[in-house]
Amino acid sequence: MSTATLQPPSEESRPAPMEVNYLDVEYGVKSWLLTTDHKRIALLYLISITIMFFLGGAFIAVVRTHLLTPSGALLDADTYNKFFTMHGIIMVFFFLIPAVPAVLGNFLLPMMIGAKDLAFPRLNLLSWYLYMFGAAFTLWAVLSGGVDTGWTFYTPYSTASSHTNVIPAALGIFITGFSSILTGLNFIVTTHRMRAPGLTWFRLPLMVWSLYATSIIMLLGTPVLACTILLLAIERTLGIGIFDPALGGDPILFQHLFWFYSHPAVYIMILPGMGVISEVIPCFSRKNIYGYSFVAFSSVAIAVFGFLVWGHHMFVAGQSVFAAMVFSLLSYLVAIPSAIKVFTWTATLYKGSIAFDTPMLYAFGFIAMFTVGGLTGLFLAALGLNVHVHDTYFVIAHFHFIMVGGMVMAYMSGLHFWWPKMTGRMYPEGWGRLAALIIFVGFVLTFLPQFVVGYLGMPRRSHHYAPEFQVLNVMSTAGASILSVGYVLPLVYLIWSLGYGKLAGPNPWKATGLEWQTPSPPPPDNFAVTPTVTEAPYQYAKGVNVVG
Amino acid sequence: MDSVPLFPEQATAHAEQVDALFFFLLLVSGFFIALIAGLLVYFSIKYRRRSDADRPAATASSLKLELTWFLIPLPIALFIYIWGAQLYFSWARPPDDCMEIYVVGKQWMWKFQHLRGQREINELHVSVDQPVKLTMISQDVIHSFFVPAFRIHQDVLPGRYTTVWFQATKPGKYHLFCSQYCGTDHSRMVGTVIVMEKRDFEIWLAAGGDGSMAAEGRKLFQKLQCVTCHSADARARAPVLEDLFGAAVHLKDGRTVQADDGYLRESILDPDAKIVAGFQSIMPSYKGLIDEEEIAQLTAFIKSLRPGQTPRRNEEAEPPLALPIPRKTP
Numbered sequence: 001m002s003t004a005t006l007q008p009p010s011e012e013s014r015p016a017p018m019e020v021n022y023l024d025v026e027y028g029v030k031s032w033l034l035t036t037d038h039k040r041i042a043l044l045y046l047i048s049i050t051i052m053f054f055l056g057g058a059f060i061a062v063v064r065t066h067l068l069t070p071s072g073a074l075l076d077a078d079t080y081n082k083f084f085t086m087h088g089i090i091m092v093f094f095f096l097i098p099a100v101p102a103v104l105g106n107f108l109l110p111m112m113i114g115a116k117d118l119a120f121p122r123l124n125l126l127s128w129y130l131y132m133f134g135a136a137f138t139l140w141a142v143l144s145g146g147v148d149t150g151w152t153f154y155t156p157y158s159t160a161s162s163h164t165n166v167i168p169a170a171l172g173i174f175i176t177g178f179s180s181i182l183t184g185l186n187f188i189v190t191t192h193r194m195r196a197p198g199l200t201w202f203r204l205p206l207m208v209w210s211l212y213a214t215s216i217i218m219l220l221g222t223p224v225l226a227c228t229i230l231l232l233a234i235e236r237t238l239g240i241g242i243f244d245p246a247l248g249g250d251p252i253l254f255q256h257l258f259w260f261y262s263h264p265a266v267y268i269m270i271l272p273g274m275g276v277i278s279e280v281i282p283c284f285s286r287k288n289i290y291g292y293s294f295v296a297f298s299s300v301a302i303a304v305f306g307f308l309v310w311g312h313h314m315f316v317a318g319q320s321v322f323a324a325m326v327f328s329l330l331s332y333l334v335a336i337p338s339a340i341k342v343f344t345w346t347a348t349l350y351k352g353s354i355a356f357d358t359p360m361l362y363a364f365g366f367i368a369m370f371t372v373g374g375l376t377g378l379f380l381a382a383l384g385l386n387v388h389v390h391d392t393y394f395v396i397a398h399f400h401f402i403m404v405g406g407m408v409m410a411y412m413s414g415l416h417f418w419w420p421k422m423t424g425r426m427y428p429e430g431w432g433r434l435a436a437l438i439i440f441v442g443f444v445l446t447f448l449p450q451f452v453v454g455y456l457g458m459p460r461r462s463h464h465y466a467p468e469f470q471v472l473n474v475m476s477t478a479g480a481s482i483l484s485v486g487y488v489l490p491l492v493y494l495i496w497s498l499g500y501g502k503l504a505g506p507n508p509w510k511a512t513g514l515e516w517q518t519p520s521p522p523p524p525d526n527f528a529v530t531p532t533v534t535e536a537p538y539q540y541a542k543g544v545n546v547v548g
Numbered sequence: 549m550d551s552v553p554l555f556p557e558q559a560t561a562h563a564e565q566v567d568a569l570f571f572f573l574l575l576v577s578g579f580f581i582a583l584i585a586g587l588l589v590y591f592s593i594k595y596r597r598r599s600d601a602d603r604p605a606a607t608a609s610s611l612k613l614e615l616t617w618f619l620i621p622l623p624i625a626l627f628i629y630i631w632g633a634q635l636y637f638s639w640a641r642p643p644d645d646c647m648e649i650y651v652v653g654k655q656w657m658w659k660f661q662h663l664r665g666q667r668e669i670n671e672l673h674v675s676v677d678q679p680v681k682l683t684m685i686s687q688d689v690i691h692s693f694f695v696p697a698f699r700i701h702q703d704v705l706p707g708r709y710t711t712v713w714f715q716a717t718k719p720g721k722y723h724l725f726c727s728q729y730c731g732t733d734h735s736r737m738v739g740t741v742i743v744m745e746k747r748d749f750e751i752w753l754a755a756g757g758d759g760s761m762a763a764e765g766r767k768l769f770q771k772l773q774c775v776t777c778h779s780a781d782a783r784a785r786a787p788v789l790e791d792l793f794g795a796a797v798h799l800k801d802g803r804t805v806q807a808d809d810g811y812l813r814e815s816i817l818d819p820d821a822k823i824v825a826g827f828q829s830i831m832p833s834y835k836g837l838i839d840e841e842e843i844a845q846l847t848a849f850i851k852s853l854r855p856g857q858t859p860r861r862n863e864e865a866e867p868p869l870a871l872p873i874p875r876k877t878p
Contacts, residue, residue, distance in 0.1 A: 077732045150729050156706060157689040161655070161731055245707025251690055252705070285595070286602065291609040316692065317703045318710045321640050325633055332625040336618065343617040346584055347609075349591040353602035356592075364588060371584050375577035382628050384635020385569050388699040391692060391727040455570070456556045457696025459727035462735040466723060471552045541606035 021424065021521040036121035037524060042107035043422070044128050049095050049103060050491070052135065056090035057487065059083045064480040070467045080463040081148040082164065088151030093173045094135050096403055097265060100272035101218070102131070102183060104414045105211045107422060109187055111515035111522065112205050114196025114531045119189040127179040127186070134176030141168035150461060152262075155243035155254040159235040167233055174229045177222045180268075184218030187211055196514065198533035202296070205513055205537045206289065209296040210275030213303035217264045217271075221307070225261035228254065255317055259310035267306040270370075270402060271299055273410030274341055277363050280413050281345050283511045284360035285352030286540040291344045298337035305334040315386045324383055331381035338374050342367060352541075357509075358432030362413030365440050369405025373398060376451065394454025397447045405443055412436070412490065419494065420504030424521040427501060431493040439486035445479025512539050559697040559718045559743065562638065566699040569631050576624060639700060642713035646681035647674075650761070650844040653684065653691035653704040655730055656737035661844055665764070666756040670739035672724065675749035679715040683809055685840050692728035695741055703728055709809050716743040765849025768842055770859055772834065780858035786831065787824045790858055793851040798825040812847045 022039045032040060063083050066074040075083065106124065110117050118124050141147055147169040149158040158166050191212050195204070231242050232254070241247025243254040282289045289295060311319060311327030345367055354360070376398040380386050389395060419427050449472040458469045465473065507516040518527050558564050595604075649672070650661040660668045674680050684693060684704040691704040693712060697720075702712035716722075726737035744752060759767075769775055777786035787797075792807050800823040805811055814821050816838065819831035838846070 077735070081729075081732065081734070148731075154690060154729070157729070157731060161689050245705070251707075286597075286604055288606050290607060291614050294609075294614050315636070316701045317690075318705055318708065321636065324636065328633060328636075329629055332629045335625060336621055339621045340614075340618060342584060346587050346591070347607075347613070349588070349595060351604055351607060352591070352595050353597045353604050354592055354595050355597045364592075367588065368581075368585060371581055372577075375573075375580060378577070378625070378628060379570070379573050382569060382573065382632025382635075384566055384632045384639060385573070386632070387636065387639050387701045388566050388696070390701050391694070452554055456553060457694065457723060457725065459692075459694065459725045459735070461729040463733075464735040464738075466738075468553055541604050 019519060020523060021519065022524045023424075023521050025524045034125075036117070036125050038106050038110050038117050038121065038124055039422070039522065039526075041124050041128050042103050045098060045102040045106060045131070048128075048132060048135065049099055052090050052094040053099075054487075054491075056087050056095055057484065059087040059090070061480065061484060063087065064477045066463075067465070067473045068477050070465050070470050072463055075463070077463045078148065079146075081150075081461070082146035084461055085148050085150050086142050086146060089138060089147070089169060089173065091403075092151055092265070092269075093176055094131075094138065096269040096407055097180060098131060098176075098183075099269075099407070099411050100276065100414065101187070101211060101214055101268070102127075102179075104207075104276065104411070104418060105187065105214075105272060106183075108207060108418065108515055109190055109211055110194065111421075111518070111526050112208050112513060113191065113194060113199055114514045114527060114533065115190065115194035116525045116527070118186045119193055120186050123182050123186055127182045130179035130182070131176050134172045134174070134179065136172075137175060138169050138172030141165040141172060144168075152258060153229075153232060153254075154258075155232065155235070155249075155251050156245070159232060160244050160246065166236060170229045170232060174226055177226050177229075180218045180222045184215035184222070187215040188219065191215075196531050196533055202293065203533055203536050204296075205275075206278035206292070206295050206299075207272075207275035210271045210278070210299045213299040214268050214271045216303050217268050217306065221261045221264040221268070224257060225265075228257040228261065231257070252314070252317055252319065255314050256310070259313045260307075263310040263313065264303075264306045266399070266402070267302055269407045270410075271302060273366065273407045273414075274299065276410045276414035276417070277345060277366050278341075279511075279513070280359045280363045280417050281348050282538040282540055283417070283509050284357060284363070285349050285354045287348050287350075287352040288536075288538040288541055289344065290347040290350070291340075292536070292538075294340055295344050298340050301337040302334060305330060305337070309334055312381055312386070315383055316390045328381055328383050328386075332378070335374060335377060335381070338370075342371055342374070356433070357416075358427070358429060358436055359413045359417035361433055361436040361440075362409045362416065365436065365443075366406055366409040366413060369401050369409060369443065373401030373406055376401065388457075389454055391460055392454040393450040393458045393460055396460050397450035397454055400447050400450075405447070409439070412439070415490075415494075417509070418515075419497070420508045421515060421520045421522070423498055423501070424504055424519075425497045425501030426504050426508060427490075427497045428493050431489060435486050435489040435493070438482060438489065442479050442481075442483030442486050446476050446483055447479070449473070449475040449479075512537060556699075557697040557718075557720075557722070559716050559720060559722055560699065560714050561717055562635075562714065563697065563699040565635055565638070569628075569635060572631070573628065576628070639712075642681040642711065643679050643715075646679045646713055648681050648683060649674075650841070650848075651682045651684040651693065651704065652687055652840045652844075653693070653726070653737075654687040655689065656726070656733040658693075658724065658726075658737065658739050659841065661761055661841060662753065663761050663848060664753050665760045666753060670724075672739065672741045673749060673752055674716060674741065674743055675746050676716055676719050676743050677746065678749075679713060681711055681713040683709050683711050683844070685709050685813075685844075687840050689730050690728050691726045691730050691737065694725045694727040695722055696725070697722040698741075701727065709813065716741075719743045719745055761845045761848035762852040763849075764842075765845035765847070765852075766859060768838075768846050769849055772838065774846075775859055775861050777831070778858070779861050781861075783861075785828075787827060788858070789850050790853045790855045792853070797822075799823060800825050800827070809847055812850055813843050816843055816846065 022037055066072050145165055147164045149162050234240050235242045241249040243249040243251050309331045311323055312331045315324050453469050453472040458465055504520045506519050514531050652659040658670050660672050686704045686706040693704055694701045698714045700712050700714050702710050720743055722741045724739040724741050778789050780788045795807050796804050797807050798804050817835045820829050823829050
């Protein structure tokens with residue numbers, strides 16, 4: 001999206017060096033911990049989730065090493081169970097869910113709509129504190145002995161059988177949930193109320209559409225998780241029967257409540273990633289996005305349908321055949337908007353001018369991995385087939401293709417794309433491409449064998465496994481070690497670039513979009529003058545005002 | 549088993565049907581992956597940026613194309629849906645001539661009881677070509693009964709029976725896994741399903757076991773003094789249980805339920821939940837006095853009970869374990 005006067009922004013519009021930006025407007029720890037600037041809060045989140053990502057990664061690195069031999073090389077059963085549980089809890093609740101919305105969304109949403117900040121800046125800071133408080137709670141649970149229920153906390157195991165720190169871990173998630181709720185609320189209000197003059201809904205960048213759809217899920221879904229955790233805590237501490245049949249409860253009820261949030265949560269994780277891809281692909285192919293309104297509405301459709309498919313996690317749990325049929329049908333319907341997005345991104349490349357900078361490499365990786373993840377979702381949604389692969393490594397591979405192959409690649413794509421905007425410095429392009437390649441290779445080698453071993457019947461969460469599964473597990477562990485190199489590289493070169501990277505200038509990618517029409521790093525108030533928008537987004541190509 | 553298999557054994561007809569759908573899906577996925585990856589590579593080469601001054605022309609989107617890629621995946625998805633649902637039906641509906649086996653899952657073992665009386669732990673012997681229905685319950689947390697070679701899978705819940713059935717077509721030994729995480733030794737909660745030739749199985753079945761499940765249940769029926777009230781004579785204070793299994797039972801509150809395994813189990817543990825029309829709620833709960841295996845034995849006995857077969861009340865027997873507590877009738 002560009003204004004009438006700035007088209008396209010170029011090196012000449014680089015600001016005078018004396019101008020203050022959001023990073024050097026104030027100094028000191030206090031100026032960060034009490035900031036209400038959405039950009040600074042985004043960086044606080046960036047640091048926090050990066051720590052959580054590597055922590056969650058460390059747990060799974062040990063688990064994968066353990067799985068090198070059928071009887072387990074490293075850990076005893078209890079420790080193993082705690083490690084995969086903590087990997088899941090940390091990655092899902094403290095990395096995947098906040099990653100794109102809280103880091104990139106926080107930074108970009110106001111800038112993309114030409115606003116000075118989010119609608120409720122102090123609420124935004126509170127969200128970060130809630131996140132940190134929740135994370136601290138969970139870390140305390142981890143350090144003081146860990147928790148072994150799996151990230152799913154299934155009852156009655158979690159309420160009646162586990163002797164680990166279930167309550168502190170669950171309370172950490174409960175608290176962090178409020179961070180999600182408040183962020184969602186903040187984004188929704190901001191999108192409705194703070195758009196720049198002329199920025200109509202159909203001139204919004206698709207990233208804003210996906211953040212909006214995500215926020216709806218955060219706002220409506222997360223309270224259900226909070227209730228579920230409270231009920232779990234009540235049963236575990238007070239012995240009031242809710243889920244445990246020995247106390248007169250129903251264990252399936254827990255699964256319904258849990259997945260009512262946790263399935264839409266999958267879309268909390270992937271939708272913002274889809275938004276990132278919808279920004280990166282037009283920029284690096286210099287094309288308007290193909291079928292803008294289809295992409296925008298598919299985000300909303302995913303958010304709505306995403307609430308109606310939770311039962312597909314329970315096809316062998318003992319729910320009725322009728323319920324299973326309905327959930328399976330709806331799961332197929334939710335696949336359609338995702339398929340539309342993949343086709344649209346591909347079509348956008350047609351007759352473009354394609355450059356292969358790091359963000360674009362990750363975007364390609366995203367499309368490929370998301371396609372595989374989505375298609376294997378069709379396997380899982382097929383009732384009769386699900387009966388076989390349920391709770392096996394097939395499921396593990398499927399959702400890692402979506403979450404890691406999809407979401408993490410999208411996050412990396414977005415991080416590299418907007419890194420110059422956030423820091424004012426370029427990352428080293430060669431290292432960036434190399435890391436993207438390593439991650440791609442490592443990822444495929446880690447998770448493709450898991451489809452095979454899953455169809456063979458290896459159950460998930462196995463401390464031990466049958467000897468005939470070993471070769472595939474060794475392949476997977478080999479892939480994971482390549483993957484870990486791929487993740488450490490960006491950590492190193494991105495930090496390096498803070499001091500030594502090339503100065504980026506306001507718009508290194510010659511991108512449209514309001515965020516590129518202000519200096520990098522942006523001034524505290526984002527824009528010197530509130531921009532006025534006169535045309536549709538993604539005006540990269542020749543031919544004016546083509547709405548996709 | 550081969551050293552490095554890439555595909556699981558097929559030991560049931562159901563497995564072959566599931567695999568057919570699996571291969572169809574592989575084909576569909578392969579097509580779409582090739583299409584998307586092919587286009588990505590082709591466009592990347594053909595439309596790579598040759599000069600920094602490149603500025604391609606905008607493409608207006610065509611509604612026709614948009615509708616095409618909406619309308620082509622839709623029927624494919626519905627077709628897969630129906631195929632999958634059909635397999636699910638056959639998995640969920642056991643045939644009538646099933647041999648029944650009772651399964652109790654507990655941390656961390658599988659216990660099996662055959663109607664003829666054999667009991668096994670972590671090993672399940674069955675006959676080839678014989679449909680087998682498992683009625684399963686857990687004594688603690690949720691487990692899941694998973695035999696990859698049969699392509700069947702069913703969670704085993706505490707407090708409620710679930711069932712699963714299969715008909716093995718190939719003698720051999722097959723993995724049995726618990727696939728629902730259930731605590732410390734979850735991954736040691738494994739076993740073997742041993743599919744035997746019909747004759748071998750008959751020999752095996754005849755060799756072990758003291759009495760049939762029904763006979764064990766009959767002993768319990770007397771020992772627990774069920775017979776005192778369910779006596780099927782003029783002094784009976786409780787419903788006659790002969791020919792009860794599978795019949796419709798009219799309840800006091802006007803509902804009608806079918807007498808199945810779940811109903812019998814509930815009536816033993818929580819007698820007040822469903823009171824038969826015309827009777828008082830005088831039966832005490834047997835919760836804590838009887839375990840899941842014994843409940844299954846009692847159920848097997850009740851199932852076998854034909855008219856006139858209710859045991860005589862044994863006047864010399866000890867008094868009931870728990871005295872009937874008179875309750876206020878609402």
